[in-house]
Amino acid sequence: MYLGLDLGTSSVKALLIDDTQAIVGSASAGLTVERPHPGWSEQDPESWISATRTAIGLLAKSHGAELSKLRGIGLSGHMHGATAIDEAGKPIRPCILWNDTRSYAQAALLDADPNFRQLTGNIVFPGFTAPKLKWMEAQESDNFARVSKVLLPKDYLRLWLCGEAISEMSDSSGTSWLDVGKRDWSDDLLAATGLERAQMPALVEGSERGGSLRAELAAELGLPAGIPIAGGAGDNAASACGMGTIGDGHAFASLGTSGVLFAANNRYLPNPDSAVHAFCHALPGTWHQMGVILSATDSLNWLSSVTSSKPAQMTADLGETLVAPGSVMFLPYLSGERTPHNDASIRGSFTGLGHESDRAALTRAVVEGVAFAFRDSLAALAQAGTRLERVTAIGGGSRSIYWLEVLATVLGLPVDIPESGDFGAAFGAARLGLIAAENADPFSVCTAPATQRSINPNRDHAAAFDEAYQRYRALYPAIKGALS
Template identity: 85%
Template sequence: MYLGLDLGTSSVKALLIDDAQQTVGSASADLTVERPHPGWSEQDPDSWIAATRSAIAKLRQTHASELAGLRGIGLSGHMHGATTIDKAGKLIRPCILWNDTRSHKEAADLDADPKFRQLTGNIVFPGFTAPKLKWMAVHEPENFARVDKVLLPKDYLRLWLAGEAISEMSDSAGTSWLDVGKRDWNDDLLAATGLVRGQMPALVEGTERAGALRAELAAELGLPAGIPIAGGAGDNAASACGMGTVADGQAFASLGTSGVLFAANNRYLPNPDSAVHAFCHALPGTWHQMGVILSATDALNWLAGITSADPATLTAELGEQLVAPGSVLFLPYLSGERTPHNDSAIRGGFAGLGHESDRVALTRAVIEGVSFAFRDSLAALAQAGTQLSRVTAIGGGSRSVYWLETLATVLGMPVDIPEGGDFGAAFGAARLGLIAAENADPFAICTPPATARTIDPNRELASAFDEAYSHYRALYPALKGATS
């Protein structure tokens, strides 16, 4: 048996698989996000531990005998979070999360230094880890002076599980401290934020062993002591391992809280000017590119909240037949945007509202607007040297066939729906736990699921969506000019 632990923004999920990679059971525990000021987004890392305890306890209630045969653990987690530890191993402050934009000035200052893009292959985004530490140095100097270790969220779980400060390449590539081509910390980048290598965790590949379960904790959790813990992966790379998106040219579109257009690469292909992320993958000798949309299903959830309807009701009201875009356009920049604009200050909006614009029209505009944002990412990936011919859809939004038909038509390519099953980050983490425990071939383990259905673009509506997309593209500079 192999356990995948996925630390998400809203919950921790524990997923158990057997040696045939069949899901045996799963459990989860909820988390909350604190927003003490506009643009801030924080979590108490000890709440991650409490939620992980709860998820494992729930799983043990129904699968105690299977957990007794556990042989490996893999970790996944939301990326970029700044989790700071002092010399006594105590938390210094709440973790500053990936969608926190307070460090936009510090990010711009670091990004103005050419060595950051040159060595990391990425723009220094406000959500990344390095600018958050620079923000701490400016605004919380007493806290910054106490920093002994900076850990990414899933690696704080590892510290609790194994007592060791270790990270891996895919997650660390999102800090702005990693030389992504060389797969190692860079001393000059660390020095630019007042840090040294000794304040960073040790680095391994995601498929390698990175600690073992402490005996005293194993007894408490009802798990075998000394179980190897894999390096694991950041959540998107872990999802790619779960989806089998590891070979060059394979891609998926994740319609989750945020949106990700993810492409696997067998070489390092940086092009930071396109605002595409170029990161290490979780498997040795592999990389990946991502276009990132900060509000995907989050935009639909927002609309559901203000219309007092759940998201499933909203999408059901659209019907089953794709129709041409309406007169209402939506820019999904509720938390700013990464690809292609790198603009943490921009905010979303509707355009073209009229007396006839009912709830269905607004829902359709949100679905189309997020899909147009994916098309922006597709164009950015092409600019960065990656041409895609099809994608596999995952995430909560992929349950809406209408949304997938919109996405296929907007992207102009087939969208595959995998067969039923859980192929997300927790499954990918469990696969990495299996690989590390058994020294298995990563490419033999991380295979894609069978395709249950393919949704092809609606060619009759393609030109109408192309025209709507051109109007959508014109709105960003207009909105930027009106609000900056």
């Protein structure tokens, strides 16, 4: 048996698979996000441990016998979070999360140093880890002086599980401290943020052993002591392992809280000017690129909250028959945007509202706006040297056939829907736990699921969506000018 632990923004999920990779069971426990100021987004790291205990405990109640046969654990987690740890191994302050934009000034300062783009292959985005530490240095100097280690969220869970500060390449690529081509920390980049290598965790590949389960914790949780914990992956790379998106040119579109257009690469292809992320993959000798939208289903969730409607019902009310875009348009920049704008201060907007604009019109505008943002990422990937032939849809938004019809038509690409099953980050983490425990071939383990259905671009409405996309593209500079 192999356990995947996925630390998400809203919950911790524990998923158990057997040696055939069949899912045996899963459980989850919720988390909350604190937003004490505009642009801030934080979580208490101790809440991750509490939620993980709960999720494993629930799994033990239903599958205790299977858990007693556990042979490996894999970890996945939301990326970029700055978890500052003191000498006693305790958090100094709440973790500053991936969608926190307070450090935009520090990000711009670091990005002005050409070493950062040259060595990391990426823009220094405000959501990345390094500028958050620069913000701490400027705004919380006492806390900054106490920093013994800086850990990513899933690696704080690892510290609890095994007592060691260890990370891996995919998650560390999003810190702005990793030389992504060399797959190692850069002493020069660390020095530029007032840190040194001793304050970083050790690095392993995601499919390698990255610690062993502590005996006392194993006894408490009812798990075998000493079992290996895989290096694991950041959530998107873990999802790619779950989906089998590991070969050159394979891609998925994730309609989750954030939106990700993810392409696997067999070589390092940086192009920071495109605002595409170029990161290490979770498997040795592989990399990947991502276009990132900060508010994908989060945009629909926001609309559902202000209309007191359930998101699933809102998209279900659109049906499954695609219609041409209406007059209402939506910019999904509720928390700023990464690809292609790298703009932490931009905010979302509806345009074209009229007396006839009902809830369905607003929902359709949100669905279309997010799809247009994915098209921005597709263009950025092409600029960075990667052209896609098709994508596989994952994430909560992929349950809406209408949304996928829009996405296929806007991208001009077939969108594949995988067969029914859970192939997300927790499953990918469990796969990495299997590989680390059994020294298995990663490329034999991380295979793709069968395709249940493919949605092709709608030729009847392609021209209308192309025209709407051009109007969408004109809105950002107009709104930006109004806000500046």
